[in-house]
Amino acid sequence: MHDIGILGNERAGAEFVERTAQKRFAFSLVISYTETSEVPGITVAGEHPDLIKFTGPADAEFIHYGHCKSISVIPMTPDGKPTPALLTKTALEAASIPSVVINAGSKVPPKLPYIDMGLAHGRNISRENALSPEDARRAVEYGRIVGRFLGATTDCLVIGESIPGGTTTALGVLEGLGVKALVSSSMPENPVQLKAEIVRKAMSRMQSSDPFDIVAGLGDPMIPTVAGILSTASEITNVLLAGGTQMAAVLRFAKSIGYGGRNTAIGTTSYVAEDRTANLAEMVAEIFDIPILVARLRLGQSEIPGLRAYAEGFVKEGAGAGGASIACMLKAGIGAEKLLSLTEAEYKKIT
Amino acid sequence: MHDIGILGNERAGAEFVERTAQKRFAFSLVISYTETSEVPGITVAGEHPDLIKFTGPADAEFIHYGHCKSISVIPMTPDGKPTPALLTKTALEAASIPSVVINAGSKVPPKLPYIDMGLAHGRNISRENALSPEDARRAVEYGRIVGRFLGATTDCLVIGESIPGGTTTALGVLEGLGVKALVSSSMPENPVQLKAEIVRKAMSRMQSSDPFDIVAGLGDPMIPTVAGILSTASEITNVLLAGGTQMAAVLRFAKSIGYGGRNTAIGTTSYVAEDRTANLAEMVAEIFDIPILVARLRLGQSEIPGLRAYAEGFVKEGAGAGGASIACMLKAGIGAEKLLSLTEAEYKKIT
Numbered sequence: 001m002h003d004i005g006i007l008g009n010e011r012a013g014a015e016f017v018e019r020t021a022q023k024r025f026a027f028s029l030v031i032s033y034t035e036t037s038e039v040p041g042i043t044v045a046g047e048h049p050d051l052i053k054f055t056g057p058a059d060a061e062f063i064h065y066g067h068c069k070s071i072s073v074i075p076m077t078p079d080g081k082p083t084p085a086l087l088t089k090t091a092l093e094a095a096s097i098p099s100v101v102i103n104a105g106s107k108v109p110p111k112l113p114y115i116d117m118g119l120a121h122g123r124n125i126s127r128e129n130a131l132s133p134e135d136a137r138r139a140v141e142y143g144r145i146v147g148r149f150l151g152a153t154t155d156c157l158v159i160g161e162s163i164p165g166g167t168t169t170a171l172g173v174l175e176g177l178g179v180k181a182l183v184s185s186s187m188p189e190n191p192v193q194l195k196a197e198i199v200r201k202a203m204s205r206m207q208s209s210d211p212f213d214i215v216a217g218l219g220d221p222m223i224p225t226v227a228g229i230l231s232t233a234s235e236i237t238n239v240l241l242a243g244g245t246q247m248a249a250v251l252r253f254a255k256s257i258g259y260g261g262r263n264t265a266i267g268t269t270s271y272v273a274e275d276r277t278a279n280l281a282e283m284v285a286e287i288f289d290i291p292i293l294v295a296r297l298r299l300g301q302s303e304i305p306g307l308r309a310y311a312e313g314f315v316k317e318g319a320g321a322g323g324a325s326i327a328c329m330l331k332a333g334i335g336a337e338k339l340l341s342l343t344e345a346e347y348k349k350i351t
Numbered sequence: 352m353h354d355i356g357i358l359g360n361e362r363a364g365a366e367f368v369e370r371t372a373q374k375r376f377a378f379s380l381v382i383s384y385t386e387t388s389e390v391p392g393i394t395v396a397g398e399h400p401d402l403i404k405f406t407g408p409a410d411a412e413f414i415h416y417g418h419c420k421s422i423s424v425i426p427m428t429p430d431g432k433p434t435p436a437l438l439t440k441t442a443l444e445a446a447s448i449p450s451v452v453i454n455a456g457s458k459v460p461p462k463l464p465y466i467d468m469g470l471a472h473g474r475n476i477s478r479e480n481a482l483s484p485e486d487a488r489r490a491v492e493y494g495r496i497v498g499r500f501l502g503a504t505t506d507c508l509v510i511g512e513s514i515p516g517g518t519t520t521a522l523g524v525l526e527g528l529g530v531k532a533l534v535s536s537s538m539p540e541n542p543v544q545l546k547a548e549i550v551r552k553a554m555s556r557m558q559s560s561d562p563f564d565i566v567a568g569l570g571d572p573m574i575p576t577v578a579g580i581l582s583t584a585s586e587i588t589n590v591l592l593a594g595g596t597q598m599a600a601v602l603r604f605a606k607s608i609g610y611g612g613r614n615t616a617i618g619t620t621s622y623v624a625e626d627r628t629a630n631l632a633e634m635v636a637e638i639f640d641i642p643i644l645v646a647r648l649r650l651g652q653s654e655i656p657g658l659r660a661y662a663e664g665f666v667k668e669g670a671g672a673g674g675a676s677i678a679c680m681l682k683a684g685i686g687a688e689k690l691l692s693l694t695e696a697e698y699k700k701i702t
Contacts, residue, residue, distance in 0.1 A: 026504055064496060098503035109469070113493040116467045118460070142464040145415060152449035153377055153504035 003336040004326055005294035007273060007281045013291030016265045017330065020238050023155035025327045027092055027099040027242075028229070029063060029320055030161045031056030031114075032222035033107040034122035034130065037165025039198060041191050056162040057110035059085035059319045060101040063092065067350070069111035074350055080306035081314050082347060084321035087297070088160065090343045091324040095332035097158075102146065102229075104139065105221030117142045122220040125172055125202040129217045136216040136224050140257065143228020151233030158267070158327050159229060160242035160320015163222045168195045170249035172202050172218030177211065177252045179286055183245040184278035188313030192277060211256035219249070227254035234263045240293070241265070242323020244272035244316070248283045251290075261288035267323030270296050271316035295325035298340045304347055307340075354687040355677055356645035358624060358632045364642030367616045368681065371589050374506035376678045378443055378450040378593075379580070380414065380671055381512045382407030382465075383573035384458040385473035385481065388516025390549060392542050407513040408461035410436035410670045411452040414443065418701070420462035425701055431657035432665050433698060435672035438648070439511065441694045442675040446683035448509075453497065453580075455490065456572030468493045473571040476523055476553040480568045487567040487575050491608065494579020502584030509618070509678050510580060511593040511671015514573045519546045521600035523553050523569030528562065528603045530637055534596040535629035539664030543628060562607035570600070578605035585614045591644070592616070593674020595623035595667070599634045602641075612639035618674030621647050622667040646676035649691045655698055658691075 006013035037043050037052050051071065058068040058075050062085045068074050075083035092099055101110060105119035119139055122130040131139070150157050163169075167183045174181035183195065202218045215224050226241070227250050233239050241247040247266050255261070266284060273280060273294045284292060300311030310316060328334050357364035388394050388403050402422065409419040409426050413436045419425050426434035443450055452461060456470035470490055473481040482490070501508050514520075518534045525532035534546065553569045566575050577592070578601050584590050592598040598617050606612070617635060624631060624645045635643060651662030661667060679685050 024504070026500075096503075098500045100500050103467075109467075111469075113466055113468050113497050115464055116454075116460075117464050118462075146464050149377075149449045149451050152447075153375070 003296045004329055005296055007292040007294060008285055009289050009291045013265060013293060016238065016291060020156040020330050022331065025097045025156045025158060025331050026150060026154035027097050027158045027160065027320065027324055027327065028102055028150060029060055029099065030102045030104050030159060030222050030226055031060050031106045031110065032104045032122065032161065032163040032220055034163060034165045034169050034220040035124035036126065036168050036198060038124065039126065041194055042168055043164045052164045053107035055164045056106045057108055059083055059162040060110040061112060063089045063099060064112050070108060081309045082306055084315055084318040086346055087321035087343055088319045088324040090346045091328035091339060094334050094339065094342055095328040097327055097331060104225035115146060117225055119221045122169065125169060125218055126198040130169065130219050131216040131221060133212065133216055135221065136212045139221055139224035140228040143225045144232045147229035147232035150229065151236040154237060156238040156240055156327065157233045158240045158242050158320060158323045159226055160323055161222050161226065161246060162319045163220055166220060166222060166246050168198055169218065169220040170246040171195050172199045173215055173223055173249040173253055175199055176203065176206065176214040176218045177256060179252050179283055181283055182277060182279045184272050184275045184316060190277040211253060215253050223249050223253055226250045227257065230254050230264065231259040237263065239264045240267040240323045240327065242267050242320035244268045244280055245278055245283065248280060248287065251284065251287045255287055261290050264290050266292045267326040268292065268294060269317045269322035270294050271310055272322065275316065293326050295322045296336055297325060298336045302340060302344060304344055307343065307347060354647045355680055356647055358643040358645060359636055360640050360642045364616060364644060367589065367642060371507040372681050376448045376507045376509060376682050377501060377505035378448050378509045378511065378671065378675055378678065379453055379501060380411055380450065381453045381455050381510060381573050381577055382411050382457045382461065383455045383473065383512065383514040383571055385514060385516045385520050385571040386475035387477065387519050387549060389475065390477060392545055393519055394515045403515050404458035406515045407457045408459055410434055410513040411461040412463060414440045414450060415463050421459060432660045433657055435666055435669035437697055438672035438694055439670045439675040441697045442679035442690060445685050445693055446679040448678055448682060455576035466497060468576055470572045473520065476520060476569055477549040481520065481570050482567040482572060484563065484567055486572065487563045490572055490575035491579040494576045495583045498580035498583035501580065502587040505588060507589040507591055508584050509591045509593050509671060509674045510577055511674055512573050512577065512597060513670045514571055517571060517573060517597050519549055520569065520571040521597040522546050523550045524566055524574055524600040524604055525634065526550055526554065527557065527565040527569045528607060530603050530634055532634055533628060533630045535623050535626045535667060541628040562604060566604050574600050574604055577601045578608065581605050581615065582610040588614065590615045591618040591674045591678065593618050593671035595619045595631055596629055596634065599631060599638065602635065602638045606638055612641050615641050617643045618677040619643065619645060620668045620673035621645050622661055623673065626667065644677050646673045647687055648676060649687045653691060653695060655695055658694065658698060
């Protein structure tokens, strides 16, 4: 396990690793949408505004089928930087980890079977509330039902997300709930000013400090959904929140509705953990004394420029790539070097 | 396990019991709809035609919440015969068996999170084809994906169904695929003539012997969905098909698309197994040499007339009640006497 680093509570991290090594894992990908992603300059996901809404479905389809059905190609920038779902698929397949898709307000449904949360997609928080009050409550209530089922069927539930523009809404929820946040970005020049400006506009509308009002006003459908799943699943099994700063927002919101931090770790890539424009470890420590497991991927050593780009500050994480990689290492003992060669092979298959 | 009887292949049945005793179980309820149920006299489910479409959602909601959300009361005849979902909920709760809902063409969506199969509801087979060719294929394809996930997360996957009018479409598929069938009914006076007449009309339209054409023409969305789930899940774990003659139709269709009968048993109530207007054991034996596990429930000993009615030929089975009861007995060692008293307590809670 020398390819898994631990930040934060090191003892709890080592125990998490010990409890889950060689055990059963299940992976869930929560796909969602926020119209905040349509603000120009906010996300690298989707080169064209009309394509952004296919990001989640395309990631889900790629992980399941090895190709996309809703669009003709897999999400990739014109210069060949692939979606992190490529890493996710490679890791899940290498370790035979079963996976399921959860649709929490995707703008278009994916072309595969999915758990439906009955949620509308999120609105642009710079202009209006993200969710209706009913949807914010339903996301948590349904999330709790899903968490009970998924938690009961595995020794470690990995929860990833795919929501373009999601770091901005994560920033909204973190700030709204009093956490000083610097959030990560899928671009090397993190549009910090733009994100802060959007959140400032959203905050100016808020009249309430009720956590449901805050997640409805400043957030997106993914955050209360994952918070609900986390709160029940962690009562019965281990939960690995696969993502970066967005999972910090999930933790903060979950804390405000009674979740206590039990049996939980964050799992992410070293590219997020080392992002100096963000402060993941500090933020998480402020919320809960839980560990961050870091997949020490070796994409910087790749012969493929599109994969090396991850080590140069592009994309960094998403679609649960870091958590899926950790799950693969823990379940099957597969190291980062082997994962890199499998990822390169997968990349060549699709290009 | 003296409250579990075995019909058919007794050795395989005893082995199934041995393999799964005290192991992990997961329960899935596939809800669906066929307009064939709107033919007057065909089903006891739903006293009024406008209410029939809520049968599946109400069963699913009752199992999860202990009350229904889509309608104000739990499905029950005016004289107090409750939905078999009452037995299902009691058994799952008693043994802490996690459960999930699969929406395979329900006419209205249930008010809880569910796995969506992206299927339209089934049409009235006496007038037109039940499914589009695309939906018949999608049901199997998506079912296979769901079966891989659910199968990988448990030692025994129990699959139940709730589709009013479903025994008539089961008869259609069985006859269409060459099985001499006598199917069971939710009413003591089984409307055999009416079912046969509907199937005869549907058969007269059939021009093809392709199994997908037959399930699309004579069946319902539940049958190809469960066949798909069964075909992949049974490759990796044990599968208990919870139901009566409808599961015989699933087996026959699954056989026609390459499934071989591995790791599978049917689980049902003694009230179906002993139904003389049906021939479950003979039908199953004709399809595969697999066991039928029979839950020897003791509803005939109940002080409550609505429960005693099950032993008098009403309702008999549904919503996976027989399979869920068997799962409860196998996982938790709870016997039929204890199950009866728990069921009576549950009945009193809701009335």
